[in-house]
Amino acid sequence: xxxxxxxxxxxxxxxxxxxxxxxxxxxxxxxxxxxxxxxxxxxxxxxxxxxxxxxxxxxxxxxxxxxxxxxxxxxxxxxxxxxxxxxxxxxxxxxxxxxxxxxxxxxxxxxxxxxxxxxxxxxxxxxxxxxxxxxxxxxxxxxxxxxxxxxxxxxxxxxxxxxxxxxxxxxxxxxxxxxxxxxxxxxxxxxxxxxxxxxxxxxxxxxxxxxxxxxxxxxxxxxxxxxxxxxxxxxxxxxxxxxxxxxxxxxxxxxxxxxxxxxxxxxxxxxxxxxxxxxxxxxxxxxxxxxxxxxxxxxxxxxxxxxxxxxxxx
Amino acid sequence: xxxxxxxxxxxxxxxxxxxxxxxxxxxxxxxxxxxxxxxxxxxxxxxxxxxxxxxxxxxxxxxxxxxxxxxxxxxxxxxxxxxxxxxxxxxxxxxxxxxxxxxxxxxxxxxxxxxxxxxxxxxxxxxxxxxxxxxxxxxxxxxxxxxxxxxxxxxxxxxxxxxxxxxxxxxxxxxxxxxxxxxxxxxxxxxxxxxxxxxxxxxxxxxxxxxxxxxxxxxxxxxxxxxxxxxxxxxxxxxxxxxxxxxxxxxxxxxxxxxxxxxxxxxxxxxxxxxx
Numbered sequence: 145x146x147x148x149x150x151x152x153x154x155x156x157x158x159x160x161x162x163x164x165x166x167x168x169x170x171x172x173x174x175x176x177x178x179x180x181x182x183x184x185x186x187x188x189x190x191x192x193x194x195x196x197x198x199x200x201x202x203x204x205x206x207x208x209x210x211x212x213x214x215x216x217x218x219x220x221x222x223x224x225x226x227x228x229x230x231x232x233x234x235x236x237x238x239x240x241x242x243x244x245x246x247x248x249x250x251x252x253x254x255x256x257x258x259x260x261x262x263x264x265x266x267x268x269x270x271x272x273x274x275x276x277x278x279x280x281x282x283x284x285x286x287x288x289x290x291x292x293x294x295x296x297x298x299x300x301x302x303x304x305x306x307x308x309x310x311x312x313x314x315x316x317x318x319x320x321x322x323x324x325x326x327x328x329x330x331x332x333x334x335x336x337x338x339x340x341x342x343x344x345x346x347x348x349x350x351x352x353x354x355x356x357x358x359x360x361x362x363x364x365x366x367x368x369x370x371x372x373x374x375x376x377x378x379x380x381x382x383x384x385x386x387x388x389x390x391x392x393x394x395x396x397x398x399x400x401x402x403x404x405x406x407x408x409x410x411x412x413x414x415x416x417x418x419x420x421x422x423x424x425x426x427x428x429x430x431x432x433x434x435x436x437x438x439x440x441x442x443x444x445x446x447x448x449x450x451x452x453x454x455x456x457x458x
Numbered sequence: 459x460x461x462x463x464x465x466x467x468x469x470x471x472x473x474x475x476x477x478x479x480x481x482x483x484x485x486x487x488x489x490x491x492x493x494x495x496x497x498x499x500x501x502x503x504x505x506x507x508x509x510x511x512x513x514x515x516x517x518x519x520x521x522x523x524x525x526x527x528x529x530x531x532x533x534x535x536x537x538x539x540x541x542x543x544x545x546x547x548x549x550x551x552x553x554x555x556x557x558x559x560x561x562x563x564x565x566x567x568x569x570x571x572x573x574x575x576x577x578x579x580x581x582x583x584x585x586x587x588x589x590x591x592x593x594x595x596x597x598x599x600x601x602x603x604x605x606x607x608x609x610x611x612x613x614x615x616x617x618x619x620x621x622x623x624x625x626x627x628x629x630x631x632x633x634x635x636x637x638x639x640x641x642x643x644x645x646x647x648x649x650x651x652x653x654x655x656x657x658x659x660x661x662x663x664x665x666x667x668x669x670x671x672x673x674x675x676x677x678x679x680x681x682x683x684x685x686x687x688x689x690x691x692x693x694x695x696x697x698x699x700x701x702x703x704x705x706x707x708x709x710x711x712x713x714x715x716x717x718x719x720x721x722x723x724x725x726x727x728x729x730x731x732x733x734x
Contacts, residue, residue, distance in 0.1 A: 197549055197733070198733045198734075199733075218552045219552065221551060221552040222552050228543065228546050230543060231543070232544055232547075234472075245464070246551065248464045249464055249548075249552065249553055250551060251552075
């Protein structure tokens with residue numbers, strides 16, 4: 145099966161400013177791709193090119209094997225939903241009227257419109273004017289419009305920015321539902337906490353270039369970032385420390401009963417086995433490198449000619 | 459076409475909702491009824507005058523009022539949506555930019571048409587009810603033609619407003635440019651032509667003068683309603699200069715339509731190249 149989105153050597157320049165600089169990547173069908181990067185990294189420009197709102201200065205954009213620009217773009221947009229950053233609507237209209245307008249443009253039945261208002265939790269405010277909506281409510285309405293017509297591809301630009309924790313949780317619940325139904329989703333964010341559990345792969349952009357792409361585990365391995373193991377127990381006497389260090393762990397005693405071990409991805413299994421054989425072990429918890437640390441690693445390398453570091457030098 | 463009608467319907471409903479339709483209709487109605495009643499005040503009397511006098515007064519007023527109202531109604535149609543962020547969203551829907559612009563034009567055009575018919579029509583109804591004089595059928599045709607050309611004049615400036623709206627990225631700049639366009643066509647153009655005519659003692663431009671007037675849609679409207687219309691010739695000012703080289707109402711209508719199509723086509727062309 146072909147990819148949902150294919151980008152080949154994509155460049156986008158605004159005058160002398162290069163917003164995108166030779167980006168090539170593919171988004172598989174049914175995949176949730178996280179597009180990560182600082183403000184100005186090129187995430188929104190990339191989305192605009194995928195949506196056909198802007199033309200590339202150079203390179204190829206294909207969405208379901210078609211160009212999003214020109215005549216094919218119009219048909220394509222029936223299958224695409226978009227939630228822009230800081231989504232805005234016609235303030236004088238009610239939520240139902242806004243959704244009705246967009247639904248009619250997409251040829252979607254009224255029943256689906258009402259169902260979507262229910263799904264995003266806006267059924268109670270459906271007949272209120274949008275200008276009185278909070279940021280969270282506008283975002284919910286934005287989600288409802290993006291889901292109109294059950295699109296095969298969804299693009300969410302900074303969907304969790306400025307939302308309260310409950311609204312963020314609701315968004316991720318919806319994202320997981322979409323993921324389970326096989327909808328392809330491209331999600332841009334610079335708020336990384338928690339996003340790793342809801343995406344299949346992450347593409348990290350920096351200064352208009354694709355720094356790296358892969359799933360969370362792959363990226364952690366490529367960055368050679370250590371795993372952390374928190375251990376609780378009564379470790380008196382014996383040569384447990386030497387044993388763990390021999391297996392590749394760096395040991396730090398946090399308190400009388402707590403240890404913090406750091407190790408490479410390759411060594412973690414052996415160290416866990418050793419720990420499980422130890423007398424006095426009460427509990428342990430393993431923490432892989434977070435997406436935030438992975439992102440920070442590659443972002444730090446950006447501009448210093450380093451895409452990936454080798455494990456020997458990290 | 460379905461998409462065009464959906465957008466047109468929204469624009470028209472917005473016009474009803476934010477009272478544009480009501481406000482324009484009231485302005486037109488008040489002015490038209492006022493002119494119908496006080497139109498002969500200069501001659502020392504008040505009271506409902508004839509349709510012919512009213513048409514002449516209304517046409518002189520409409521030349522200033524209609525372009526201003528049309529520009530105010532439509533100057534922010536694209537740039538306003540761009541600024542508030544709804545344009546970005548709208549263009550991700552299966553509607554192309556020409557359809558979007560055409561839908562908006564249809565909606566705004568309908569608002570102006572309804573306001574013009576009701577607002578200016580009110581004067582005609584009032585005169586017909588209050589006046590004891592029996593008007594000839596041709597005078598009513600002239601009034602109908604005045605309303606048609608007034609609608610077209612409004613559409614011309616809606617199209618100009620769209621051209622401005624797709625070329626700028628700030629609403630305030632669009633407002634400023636709209637005023638410039640109004641000054642240029644309503645005041646400056648005619649002053650310029652008069653200046654040339656007077657300063658050269660009529661030697662330069664006299665032959666091409668009637669054709670130069672066609673370069674200004676407000677003059678086309680004036681010519682259509684004043685110079686064409688026998689009782690109005692004495693009030694026609696610039697249009698009187700045209701003399702015998704006068705085109706017929708059909709030709710004036712066609713030229714006004716051309717003035718609608720040209721800026722609209724330019725706006726559509728520019729909008730398609732605009733990145734959001």
